Amino acid sequence: MEDEHTALKVEAAIIDLIGRDKLTNRVRGWQSGVFGRVEVNQLISHYEREQVNIDEPAILIRLNRLFRYDMNDIELYDATRGVWRIGEDREKVEYAFAIFDGIVHEIYKVIAWFKAGSTFNTRGPLEDEPTRWEFVGQTAEESIRSKYIGKSVEHYLPRSVQNPIKYVNIKED
Template sequence: MRKFSSPVIKALNNYVYIYSHPITNEIFYVGKGKGNRIFSHLEEQSDSLKVKYLADLASNGLKPKLEILIHGLEDQTTALRVESSIIDLLGIENLTNKQSGYHSATFGRMSLKQINALYDKETIEVDDPAILIRINQAFRYTMSEIELYDYTRGHWVLNPERAKNAKYGIAVYEGIIQEVYKIIDWFPAGTTYSVRQGNENIKREELEGLENRYEFIGNLAPQHIREKYKFKSVEHYFKQGNSNPIMYKNA
């Protein structure tokens, strides 16, 4: 089947669908749409992971299993949020989707501590030598520990001398401290291995043009430092309109 009838399309309204392996039942793609959107990927031609996966199935004489996960949704926003929650549940790293779901970094899967930090903010003053690093564009609550570390530590345009005076690197998303790292040393960007180099979903341009940028290596800060700062708000440090992701405190 490559097309729904008009009565089916009307009944489906907005829906969320999944593609899975026909033998293992492993879900490899989650999407949302209306009408015949679910079938569109079967004709898609690109160099995406999804198309490569479909081509690999075809080379083995297999076809993906297509299923409607939920339908009859009245509006697109609801479908987007359901899609996003499924992606968060399965993990973007286990799918061929290019991006996390709709507003995943704002409304997606998160711990109770993250929920409290977001909606009942506790402001803190950073009194240790530190560099605050805003990772708003890359952050999602379902990031693994190594992803959060690698996206926090580089690649940044900064003052090397001031950065070397910072004892801690602090990951900040939307004004909330997500993690604290003890900085060991700084290196030219792209010279130490990270998951960013090994992730096929990362655009090649991101790993190019790294001249005059830096990254640090380090490890998790001592527990008492992490407990002191983690999930506290530092949004008062960032004035509205300030887009610089880097801020030095006591360094």
């Protein structure tokens, strides 16, 4: 192998290919949630990068540190919904977009916002932080999901921007 980084990627891919349940490994391999097995539609989205413009009032939430390709629906929802340091414009959004690597992976219809740590989540108890918020919602309707999932929104969230949150189509008061 050229270097340790390449060797670790190959190890993660092989563990995914063989199946962790057939091995004695306690973990799947280095960053295997990012570099391991990926669904074909996710792979196509990653390389095709079809850009889409968002029409609805939305909040884009970049999940770079929290995202894994093998996340189940509940894990992705909990990672997307909170806890975020955001302002009052949160009340103006209709949809929250789960973004990884500039690609839309899921969309949620926001029902209500709550102080961080005040609603149940699968990540366990969260510290009560007065400046952080989380939303409760549901998977968006299919007409919205089919319009955006798998498409690129990296023009809204350039890699050079540190903030993981971006409001889109929010009307000024």
